[in-house]
Amino acid sequence: MTAFRLAHLSDLQLPPPPLPFRWRDVASKRLLSRFAWRRKRRRHIQAVLDAIAAHMVSRSPDHVAITGDVVNFSTPEEFEAARAWLLSLGDPREVTVSPGNHDALTARGAPRDFAPWRPWLSDGPPGDFPHLRVRGPVAIINLSSATPTALHLAQGALGRVQIDAAARLLRQAGAQGLCRVVLVHHPVTRGVVSGRKALTDAAEFRAMLRSVGAELVLHGHAHEAHLARLPGPDRDIPVLAAPAASTPAGGPGEPARWNEIAIAPGDAGFRIRVTAFGVTPALSVERLGAFSLYPAAQNPHDRPSPPQGAFL
Template identity: 75%
Template sequence: MTAFRLAHLSDLQLPPPPLPFRWRDVASKRLLSRFAWRRKQHRHDQVVLDAIAADIAARRPDHVAITGDIINFSTPEEFAAARAWLANLGDPGGVTVSPGNHDALSARGAPEAFAPWRPWLGDEGADFPYLRVRGPVALINLSSAVPTALHLAQGELGAAQIAAARALLREAAERGLYRVVLVHHPVAPDVVSGRKELVDADALRAMLAETGAELILHGHAHEALLTTVPGPAAAIPVLAVPAASTPAGGRGQPARWNELEILRDGKGFRTTVTARGITLELTVEHKGSFVLA
């Protein structure tokens, strides 16, 4: 039987195109974030990101999952540029985007409900969570992206989204599908500081402990991580990857993406994770493989 191969990358933080001056940005979080970008822009290089994207394309996965922070300031110009980048990456039916806090940095002037990226969010429905079924896999796409105050990078799902996700997870379980939850912010406790956390993570974990899931994918921490949260019968593995645009040899973990091979194994599934990461020479190489317990 052929394995379903899912690529996971996160925190692209595409360099912003030239942005016009707008008075509304002076009174928003965008102004401070632009100063921060000038200080930290060397940590995100589109040449690195494009090398990661080319490697993913060469591996020809069945689907690509991106867990947020596609852009930086949530301006209309950035949404348009990111849409072009996503279109070059692949058909919207083969790529799913879960937005991050930078994608919702400020509500003022930003496209409502991430409208330019709508084809990459889900197949049906008007709002999160979205369900996408691809082969034996059910992608439950959540959005933790909300505008926040200065110096905060928190996320929030809200009770309605968590309740709707519960129903989707139950439906997917009844269909015998491998359930992958996509969300930008970490789900396990103590992964990031309080100013960066998912504020209703306790409610999400309680729901997952009841319904279960086979895997959770997130970003935000800019680290390669394997954590777990409780499920109804066994712990649910939670995977994260470093930012997909971070050069090797600089600050932060170098860019990496994970290839997940999901194979039916009797009545269950077997999942093999292969990490592929950027080098100083801007090539992408195998960094190791393991099987999820």
């Protein structure tokens, strides 16, 4: 049977279009974020993101998962510009976006419930997260850890209601024999980011996953490639992060990368193999290596990621 190929990229941070001056932004987190963007704008380059996206599209994945931080300041102008960019990837039914903290930087003046991106969030009518999208043998459980925070914080939260709803969707998909892939922006394993950037209810979320299970969790936020494992009811749950998809090679930060995740039925569940592709200083995109997530031995504790650039 042909493997289902899921593309994963994260932290696009599309360069903002010209933004009008608004007095409400002076008293909000957006003003500080604009100063930060001016200092860090060379870490997020449109040409790098476009090269990554073009390479990804050329390989015709079955679905694309984007784990947040599509924009920077959560302004209406950014949401509309990002909508146009997302349309360039193809049919919104084949792309799922899990919002990040930059997509919810502040509630003042931001589109309610990420409304311009609704076709990329779920298949159904507007509603609260989580959302379930079934594609072939894969159940995509789309969560939102995006929530406005105070100055100097980039934390996320899921909330008890969303965690309980995700548990119900995971049980339902597991009973149907689907490969359950969870999308969330913030890391769910310990020690990936500092406390001011963490998922505040990660412990509760991990406890739910330990009870219910999943085949794979995808996230971003750390701007680094990372692989860990969480205990599940029957076997470890791989947790995989991709670096920012717009960071150039040769500068500060880990260069842009996207992961192609091949999912196929196996003797004991699913076989999952990851191939990583990264940008070069010349803006070409090259294969970095590949590794298997399943089959994997049971481990009751989180496992750290392999060294940067190393592959299993």
